[in-house]
Amino acid sequence: MIFTDALVIGAGPVGLYQVFQLGLLEIKCHVIDALPYPGGQCIELYPDKPIYDIPGMVRTTGRELTASLLAQIKPFDAPFHMSQTVNQIEKLPDGRFQVAISSGQQFNTKVIMIAAGVGAFQPKLLQVASLQKFEKSQLFYHRQAPQGVTESRVVVVGGDDAAFECAIELATPGKAASVTLLHRRDVYQATPELVARAHALRDANALQLMVGQITGCDENAGLLSAVQVTGTSGQIHHVPTEILLVCLGLSPKLGPMADWGLAMDRKQLAVDTERFATSIPGIFAVGDINTYPGKKKLILSGFHECALAAFGAADVVYPGKKPQLEYTTSSSRLHKLLNVSSKESQASSTP
Ligand SMILES: Cc1cc2nc3c(=O)[nH]c(=O)nc-3n(C[C@H](O)[C@H](O)[C@H](O)COP(=O)(O)OP(=O)(O)OC[C@H]3O[C@@H](n4cnc5c(N)ncnc54)[C@H](O)[C@@H]3O)c2cc1C
Incomplete structure (x- = not known):
């Protein structure tokens, strides 16, 4: 049994960025994906095609974006469990969750962040x-x-x-x-x-x-x-x-997620837009897997959802401690978490 604060299901671009946002709030997590490598649709469906609508990047590719996201989350050292499908989720009497993956490994976690995209990619x-x-x-x-x-x-x-x-x-x-x-x-x-x-x-x-x-x-x-x-x-x-x-080839399968008792709307998880919480307290959903009025299946929408979902998760992981919004430009706490030296942070704040 692995005990953790959070479990991120899906290592697509949104799951990877979720690790970053959780990390800023000092929430430790493990990541699980059915594929043998991270990147989700970006790596599986269009690794070398150009992407032009990631904020601040004139042009990138699925492969390059995945590499950047992995570099960005490196300071948080989240363990990855690849080629593993999440099969079962059970809410325990103390409010935590017990999660079983295909290898038989079990997790005991305070929150679950579902970033499962269009489902687990399975070989045809x-x-x-x-x-x-x-x-x-x-x-x-x-x-x-x-x-x-x-x-x-x-x-x-x-x-x-x-x-x-x-x-x-x-x-x-x-x-x-x-x-x-x-x-x-x-x-x-x-x-x-x-x-x-x-x-x-x-x-x-x-x-x-x-x-x-x-x-x-x-x-x-x-x-x-x-x-x-x-x-x-x-x-x-x-x-x-x-x-x-x-x-x-691979085809995505929603699989057992449909049986976890979460409110769904046409094979997607219904969430609120304040915290991207699902119908089960403690389970959040971000990226292509969720739906809400006005939802757009874009990577940038998923990134925004991760920030708000992380604050929602913090309320569960650290009850009663309202986390403050801090800027990565100026917060020495965040610099420490991101392994940024004081010299580097001073240099980067000089226009
Ligand atoms: C051809 C193409 C071009 C695109 N171009 C753009 C673009 O230019 N700009 C843009 O913003 N968006 C683009 N998109 C959409 C973009 O790829 C998606 O919005 C994005 O990948 C969603 O990220 P995600 O992390 O939510 O899901 P995904 O990338 O689908 O990743 C989800 C991951 O979860 C894993 N998973 C699912 N269920 C389980 C489970 N039960 N257990 C374990 N693992 C599980 C899957 O294996 C997968 O790796 C494009 C999509 C396609 C197909």
Whole structure:
């Protein structure tokens, strides 16, 4: 059991900024996300596309914004629990919450900040029943290839950036015995740069590109030995396979959150606009997951919500102590929290 002041569900841009705002009010938190890396939609859906409407930034990208947010929250040293989905939330008689995540780890927390966006990103599954039993031993999803595949023949399924990046990485000398990138057609969603790199590797015999769909598999002594690929002409090919890595994209699932007893409005959490509190005292919701009159699903709206939600959380974590609004420009308490030296703060206050 991990005891904490706050639990932030979701490490998208808004969840990350929530850590910062909680930190300014000296509220310790842990962060949980279903993805293996922070950044939410910014990293998963548009890492290298330009964003032009973040205040004070003429142009950034999903990747750059995530890196800046992570740098900004560094002083608060919040532990991250990645590739974990929050399954269950229970209110305890003393007003605290007990929260269970997919690994079985339990948390006991004073407040919960839900920054779950459009839901937990889950990999789209390969719909071939005979392959299911190999999951986590020889079948892996979305960038989760195991270490040490040097002796293995690997088949990567998919046509997006993730599929190409994994196939290219595995095709570098010393990584896998052989790599086949399989897609249902020869038109790809991956960037032209990645497709060009894959073509160059194919021309150097380091990677095979194949068109078709997996329709079955072959086994040897209980182990997956080949996938059966039905090509465009209907012919079945048996492709030797020790590791199957499926990158068919991710889709967000609201999942168990719908059963936590929170008031919802069309799959979003209804909140007030004073503290972004949900219908359960002690649970707040910020970013794309919440709804209120006039809600706009923009990163900047989420950032504003985080500041007010942090003050709402402070009332629960430190009851009776009304936290004062302090400026990061001039507050020595905040400078201490942010590890800003007095020399630096004097220099930065000089126009
Ligand atoms: C193509 C595209 C372009 C966009 N461009 C812009 C733009 O230019 N400007 C702008 O302001 N906005 C833009 N947006 C919208 C912006 O990305 C979202 O408003 C923003 O990502 C919301 O942030 P969030 O942190 O609330 O949610 P998300 O980014 O969705 O992050 C939520 C995180 O919570 C995790 N999660 C959810 N449920 C659980 C659970 N039960 N357990 C564990 N983890 C969970 C998810 O895995 C996810 O990582 C764009 C969106 C898209 C799709």
